[in-house]
Amino acid sequence: MATRLTRRTSPEALGLSADDLRSMYRTMVTARLVDEAAFRLNRQGKAPFVVPVSGHEGCQVGTAWALERGRDVWVPYYRDVGVVLVAGMTPYDIFLGLFAKADDPSSGGRQMPNHWGSRRLGIISHSSPIASQLPHAVGIAYAIRYRGEDAVVGSWFGEGATSEGIWHEALNFAGIHRLPVVFVCENNRYAISVAQNKQMAIEDVADRAAAYGFPGVVVDGNDVLACYAAMKEAVARARAGEGPTLIEAKTYRYFPHTSDDDDRTYRSREEVEEARRRDPIRRFERVLLDLGVLTASDPEQIAAEIKEDVERRIDEAWAAPDPDPATLYRHVFAEPVDP
Amino acid sequence: MATRLTRRTSPEALGLSADDLRSMYRTMVTARLVDEAAFRLNRQGKAPFVVPVSGHEGCQVGTAWALERGRDVWVPYYRDVGVVLVAGMTPYDIFLGLFAKADDPSSGGRQMPNHWGSRRLGIISHSSPIASQLPHAVGIAYAIRYRGEDAVVGSWFGEGATSEGIWHEALNFAGIHRLPVVFVCENNRYAISVAQNKQMAIEDVADRAAAYGFPGVVVDGNDVLACYAAMKEAVARARAGEGPTLIEAKTYRYFPHTSDDDDRTYRSREEVEEARRRDPIRRFERVLLDLGVLTASDPEQIAAEIKEDVERRIDEAWAAPDPDPATLYRHVFAEPVDP
């Protein structure tokens, strides 16, 4: 059975400085504010499609923080605004994607928003079919080991993804070869409308790790430090050649699945309100206030600063050029194609 | 972790009469002798393709015996000569398939040998892609429950099949709905040439059941009675609405994967010899002699009888008509197709 990570570790013991903590906090707030802005843009008819992150900021930023930019590899999924911010994408990048602009680093406006990718940042391009990125994460981990590098691959997905056959196949291969890859399941209890009990007969996704011969860990996804701790240990194991870990972060999504969804059809407002009471940002705020890393006025001021930046980036992104339709035939192959 | 079934249960306690025991024994011997005849026919150029069962007779006959003809459903795979004999196929049927004759009950000579199927016997037609029959077993179990029937579905596969995504998907669904289906893994430690440690990072396939919320049981596949006991309990659970079980029978295949294979490339003769020392037929023989169900001369005599019958069936099957090539377009759809 999976380990439950409940032990509280102090930030110092985790090696996190006050600056780190403030940075993590700012990243979480940024993710939240990007979401709120995106939904507003959706209502204004400027953003046809929005995939919200709100509720997942803790588990995303916490886990992603344990990887190293420029060294490690990120294989996120569409909900991972927090992960890609940690990996080095900016709100400007995200809004370029939201508006499908030519300079969208992920796809130049080809893919839907939140279909991340950037060779420069080590974020692997992914598609929409759920779980299809998992074997890529595993193959990259194989290549890392083969080439004698010490990088680690982090991969993220929802609990819904664990139902797909390819998820099973990927984890099985990673286990056999003890590859340097960490699997992070952001379990928000729904795959669109399908509740967890219609997705699996078990309580903890992390228990599935036992089928692949590596550890599974359950962690409170609303506790960013616990997520960091779990991931830090998993990354260390991976880097030391001890193989993969499956981390399950229990979390919740506050908004509908996407801007096309209506979540009132499948979950009560009370349930959502109840979940919101465990908001990872508020919780982290309290920790940081207690630690004196933030002062009482900081949260409001930080939010205001970030909001201002977000608004500026929205305007810049909105003004950026659209893709050129003449590029339709570009990049089918490395060699230009003659239509 | 999976349960290990080690407790010895007496045949009486299992509800098996002396007649049952003799019948089980005869079925196992028949499977073995069919194999030996088929390889001879292969060398003679009469059977282009043979899939051997030898070594698996114990786990096949033991598990299949716990289902009821005319009531339950069988979803076997290609190695399951023993299973389909229990389900009601005859050596004659098997040789019709081997020779691809018009009256082959499985496919009229369309499919390769050992691709079983018979609506009359409740044996579901299967294909070659490994593990693809598992969701069918699960869907049938769903329909059984939906229609208020008390049948149980037995499904069989090798340990190699557990690597396929569709295997995971099928078991997951069965677990969620607690369906009346039993999954029997005949773990012979190889998928063609690929040894178990290249297939999975775990020792017991049965441990995978925990990922789906139902019990996993490891049983000695060379002990036909232990296999029967495990299956009997699983069938009872399924019939009582308590859901699926995954049974892993540890076994070994004595011959190459098929007549096209050369197993000397990937396993030593010593390993094969060593495994043969645990022959399920010889072992059952000893139990039956001890119990007085067989007398000292019975084994030889039974083998001789069966051999004679097998030879006769081979001749009959060989003389049976080939398929009519004019049937090429038949059964594409229920309505005849005009080529």
Add this chain to the structure above:
Amino acid sequence: MTEKNVVTAIHDALHDAMAADDRVVVLGEDVGARGGVFRVTQGFLEEFGEARVIDTPLAEGAIVGIAVGMALHGLLPVAEIEFADFIHPAFDQMVSEVARMRYRSNGDFGLPMVVRAPWGGGVHGALYHSQSVEAFFAHVPGLKVVVPSTPYDAAGMLRAAIADPDPVLFLEHKRTYRLISGEVPDEPYAVPIGPADVKREGTDLTAISYGLMLHHCLEAAARLEREHGISVEVVDVRTLNPLDRETILASVRKTGKAMVVYEDNRTYGAGAEIVATIAEEALFDLDGPLVRIGGPDVPAMGFATNLEHAFLPDVDLIAARMLELARF
């Protein structure tokens, strides 16, 4: 008769089939409480209960494979693939199992089942929510593949599909769901699987199409009539497998000119078969070149509005090519 759009027509036909026969069950992602992401099964869970309206895990191979099992044991499953783009993980089940069960068992087992999948572009769906998948499946013997494009055909063919003893892949063009409305009988009726349908009679040239492009062809044909007095016959293929060669060839023989229009990637697309069939069977009846309009051979349409437009053939293009062909 009631005026309905395509998605409502499908909803109602499926509803009636479930109400009439409790062997009919639906399964798929979000078909339960959510009523389907396109609302095709809205209200079903409440009316027919959990046993018949099955929210599945996110696993298309299992959705199709479990439907196979159900169909083998007395049920009439209607499986939903949330977007046709996501049928690929079920490809092995579709090709190796669904399509071959009857043939491989020499007629012993049959599969009365339907797999519904919303397909096609023009909905801001980008690379993975816009695909045309019909060419992959129309090529598979043993599988019936239908592409109804009007509310009347959709409802009638869904009824026929559920009644069919063989598996039917039922492709619903997403863009037509709410765009296209029409009269639908209030009584149950079936539109047979197989026959193509002449949606507009004409004498100067034949346009053969299906899906959203069919409607573009009809609009282009109306424009040509209005602006140039050119009479275009528009054939709605409706069923891709088995393909109704007779209706297509009869129309081409009558007009002497043929154009095939589809939005899928052009090369090796379904339109290639239609063009090839005409070339083989009616070469000497042609008074002009065979014209084929398909989507460009790039992986799929982009999310940016202008990239999506650059991909999809539009009415202007079709009308221009029609005019050119008519004047040949």
Add this chain to the structure above:
Amino acid sequence: MTEKNVVTAIHDALHDAMAADDRVVVLGEDVGARGGVFRVTQGFLEEFGEARVIDTPLAEGAIVGIAVGMALHGLLPVAEIEFADFIHPAFDQMVSEVARMRYRSNGDFGLPMVVRAPWGGGVHGALYHSQSVEAFFAHVPGLKVVVPSTPYDAAGMLRAAIADPDPVLFLEHKRTYRLISGEVPDEPYAVPIGPADVKREGTDLTAISYGLMLHHCLEAAARLEREHGISVEVVDVRTLNPLDRETILASVRKTGKAMVVYEDNRTYGAGAEIVATIAEEALFDLDGPLVRIGGPDVPAMGFATNLEHAFLPDVDLIAARMLELARF
């Protein structure tokens, strides 16, 4: 030059590629100790070691998907699908991932990888060890699909495929493995992906083919020459995507008559595209009907010898249709 059969030529080319560049790795079922069920990787495990010769679990989706990851991180994977029939569980990876990585990332990521798969009938393989899968994949933009049919082409195109910055589906006709032999240079050489090849020059009609059927066409052409003095040009398509329209059209324009021969199910098969291309581009250069010979539209060939024969087009049939067309 050395005389080799197809499977030996592939073995040797792959071996040389591995010896020359340690970024090349092979992965698949039974590629290790067993050396592949067709012996393509025989001896590789001993020579190159476990890290480069990877026996995978029985999971085609993972085989292809893991190769994607390897290709993303500096390796040059050559994945083996044991039989082309078993590529279907990897269909989503092939279509949604392999083919689209470069396009969807706007050129940021590329996939230098090869997926090898033995295909085709005539080997007693029955429904699930005989399939033609080329039509499914040739239709997918972003994927190169090659079907070499001689030892020379197979070795040369494998080298080109491994050197290609884009993914290549490398289809090897099983029946040709040991049936077809020919001279192969001892020095490394490449046969470019793309160009078709005129395997036999002729003036009276053009036969366009690939795989086992190419050899049947060559034999039929020789027979026609011998018995009737008819001169058949035989074009080996070799690459299905991108399709070399120019070579095909040039030949058809020269001879004025065209026939396309393939063993896959006829309808919506790759031959449909070739026929359609000729019909669109060279309609007025034709002096006879367009002829298409394909496998019957039944799920696949049977195991019984006579059922397999009933399925596969043979030299007699091809020669008869050639004669008919030549005399038209």
